Amino acid sequence: MTAIGIYGSAGRMGRAIADALVEAGARLAGGSEAKDDPAIVARAADVLVDFSTPSALESHLDAAIAAGTPIVIGTTGLSPAHHAAIDAAATRIAILQTGNTSLGVTLLAMLVQEAASRLGPDWDIEIVEMHHRHKVDAPSGTALLLGEAAAAGRGSTLSELRVDSRVGLTGARSEGTIGLAALRGGSVVGDHSVILATEGERIELSHLAQDRSIFARGAVKAALWLAGQPAGRYRMGDVLGL
Numbered sequence: 451m452t453a454i455g456i457y458g459s460a461g462r463m464g465r466a467i468a469d470a471l472v473e474a475g476a477r478l479a480g481g482s483e484a485k486d487d488p489a490i491v492a493r494a495a496d497v498l499v500d501f502s503t504p505s506a507l508e509s510h511l512d513a514a515i516a517a518g519t520p521i522v523i524g525t526t527g528l529s530p531a532h533h534a535a536i537d538a539a540a541t542r543i544a545i546l547q548t549g550n551t552s553l554g555v556t557l558l559a560m561l562v563q564e565a566a567s568r569l570g571p572d573w574d575i576e577i578v579e580m581h582h583r584h585k586v587d588a589p590s591g592t593a594l595l596l597g598e599a600a601a602a603g604r605g606s607t608l609s610e611l612r613v614d615s616r617v618g619l620t621g622a623r624s625e626g627t628i629g630l631a632a633l634r635g636g637s638v639v640g641d642h643s644v645i646l647a648t649e650g651e652r653i654e655l656s657h658l659a660q661d662r663s664i665f666a667r668g669a670v671k672a673a674l675w676l677a678g679q680p681a682g683r684y685r686m687g688d689v690l691g692l
C-alpha cells in the first residue's frame with residue numbers, strides 16, 4: 451500500500467486529498483503544516499504531495515531530496531525562481547508540477563494548444579478565470595498553464611505574449627498577445643475560459659470545477675504514478691496518458 455505524505459495537510463486541498471487517498475487504496479503517511487519539520491513526513495512517505503504555499507517550496511524540495519522521495523507539487527503562485535528550483539531538484543528525484551491535477555483541464559490544455567496553432571494570429575486569445583474569495587494568487591496556476599498551452603500553439607511562450615488585467619487608457623489590442631483576467635468571489639471552486647475571438651465570431655473553451663475532489667483524485671492518481679518513476683520533471687499528461 452503506497453504511503454502518501456501531505457504538505458499543507460490542514461488546508462482545503464490537504465483535507466480533500468486525505469479523503470481521496472483512502473478511496474484510492476493508499477495510506478496516509480502523515481501531514482505537515484508550517485510549524486512542522488517537513489523532513490519527518492518526507493522520510494515516512496513513499497511519495498509526497500504539496501498543496502501549501504510558494505514560500506514553503508524550497509524547504510519541501512530539500513526535504514524530499516534528502517529522503518529521496520518523489521513529490522507532486524500542486525501549489526500555485528510559483529515564480530520563475532521556483533520553477534528553476536524544481537528543474538534542479540528534478541535531476542535528483544521524480545517531480546510532477548502542475549497548476550491543475552484534473553483530467554478535464556489536462557485535456558482542455560491540449561485542445562487550446564491545438565486551436566491556437568490552427569487559427570491565425572487574427573484570432574485574439576483571452577483567458578478569464580474565477581475563484582473563491584480565499585484564493586491568494588492571481589492569475590491562477592491553471593490560467594497560466596492554459597496560457598502556456600496557447601502560446602506553445604503559436605510557437606512562443608506565455609512570458610513573451612501575456613498581457614495582464616487591462617486598466618485605463620490601454621490603447622488597442624496588440625495582435626498575437628494573450629490576455630489574462632482574474633475574478634474572485636464567493637465559493638467558486640475554479641472556472642476557466644479560453645476565448646478565441648476574431649471579426650464576427652468567437653470560440654469559448656471552458657472548464658468548470660464543481661467540486662474540489664476532482665483535484666484531489668487527480669493529485670492522488672499523480673502521486674501513485676510518480677512513486678514508481680525515476681528522477682525527472684513530469685506533467686499530468688504523462689500520468690493520464692493523454
Ligand SMILES: NC(=O)C1=CN([C@@H]2O[C@H](COP(=O)(O)OP(=O)(O)OC[C@H]3O[C@@H](n4cnc5c(N)ncnc54)[C@H](OP(=O)(O)O)[C@@H]3O)[C@@H](O)[C@H]2O)C=CC1
Pocket residue numbers: 457458459460461462463464482483484485501502503505506523524525526527548549550551552591665
Ligand atoms: N494544482 C491543483 O490542481 C490545485 C492547486 N491548488 C493550490 O494549492 C494550494 C493550496 O490551496 P488550498 O488548499 O485551497 O489553500 P489553503 O490555504 O486552504 O491550504 C494551504 C495549507 O498550507 C498550509 N501551510 C502554510 N505554510 C505552510 C508550510 N510552510 N508548510 C506546510 N503547510 C503550510 C496552510 O496553513 P495556514 O492556513 O496556517 O497558513 C494551509 O493549511 C494553493 O496554491 C492553490 O492554488 C488548489 C487546488 C487545486
Ligand SMILES: O=C(O)C1=N[C@H](C(=O)O)C[C@H](O)C1
Pocket residue numbers: 526549550581585589590591592593639640641
Ligand atoms: O486555489 C484554488 O482553489 C485553485 N487553484 C488552482 C489554480 O490556481 O489554478 C487550481 C484550481 O483552479 C483551484
